[in-house]
């Protein structure tokens with residue numbers, strides 16, 4: 415890793431930026447240009463990275479990525495290396511300008527549109543979050559970072575580890591707040607609100623109560639919502655969603671409305687929680703595997719908005735194969751992760767205690783398979799189940815008849831297809 419090259423880039427960029435009166439409007443173009451010209455041969459060297467981290471006087475106040483390492487700092491901007499293993503960048507905007515370059519591994523990059531429909535307050539806006547375009551980034555690719563509402567994006571890192579080099583300004587209040595966005599309808603200033611003492615305190619109260627007295631959590635949660643702002647309440651709920659949603663504590667808008675949260679916000683929060691639960695299950699599966707193919711497939715399920723787009727991506731990734739066949743084959747591999755996980759669990763039972771929760775998606779998928787289906791027929795089942803969307807219902811019936819000797823079995827086959835189509839993670843793809 416050539417740190418001298420980073421230092422030269424920083425010095426040269428600083429001169430050019432100052433010549434443009436440090437006008438932030440010019441920074442993104444300068445950063446893109448410098449990163450494209452940079453010859454930076456990154457090598458995964460943990461000892462060197464650790465020594466650079468510890469030697470650095472500026473410890474980041476916010477942990478973005480698994481391991482952020484600052485490599486250069488000036489008055490107006492800084493350069494940092496972000497190492498990614500299991501962290502994910504949620505859909506977000508920026509209060510700063512700059513650019514990033516992939517220097518190790520690969521990433522799935524998605525750009526979104528946000529159409530605001532209601533500004534609840536300066537920290538919370540309701541509106542539609544829709545994926546506009548997506549791409550796979552490889553080593554050497556450079557992309558701009560535009561401040562404010564000009565850019566909404568997410569990055570999902572495929573290799574383990576991946577690394578990006580980021581050149582960015584310190585940020586400016588005119589681009590604040592830096593919204594975090596949740597499909598389908600919420601943009602919230604999570605970055606700032608999550609640092610507030612009483613938001614943290616609410617989190618501690620919930621963590622403690624939920625492990626002691628779940629029933630009491632309802633009452634205390636209601637009281638907390640009376641004391642904090644609606645945007646703070648949204649951040650608390652989102653941060654504790656895995657418990658609050660999965661344990662059915664916050665599953666319906668009525669509970670939130672009864673505790674003073676306006677109906678549109680309550681509905682948006684519950685919609686976001688449902689969507690996030692599906693994403694969390696896929697992300698947890700991603701964290702269990704270092705297989706780049708499966709990680710890429712799970713990234714598609716998380717980010718890509720419809721079956722047509724997924725099939726197009728799979729066609730590109732596996733040009734010699736029928737994409738529907740590839741899709742079904744990858745779903746079989748997701749199912750098989752249950753077996754793989756069981757093997758790993760047996761070999762390391764103590765450290766894996768409680769880990770089965772992380773295979774929810776795999777378990778859900780497996781439970782859709784018709785009773786008694788042979789392992790070799792699973793791919794055929796998934797292929798037909800996916801085909802419901804491709805107007806091949808006749809094939810589904812035919813496959814059902816071929817695979818079932820009696821009408822009861824055919825009925826169960828149909829039920830299995832319906833169950834598959836109702837999985838939240840796949841709804842938009844199958845329906």
Ligand SMILES: [Fe+2]
Nearest residue numbers: 503506508567
């Ligand atoms: Fe970003």
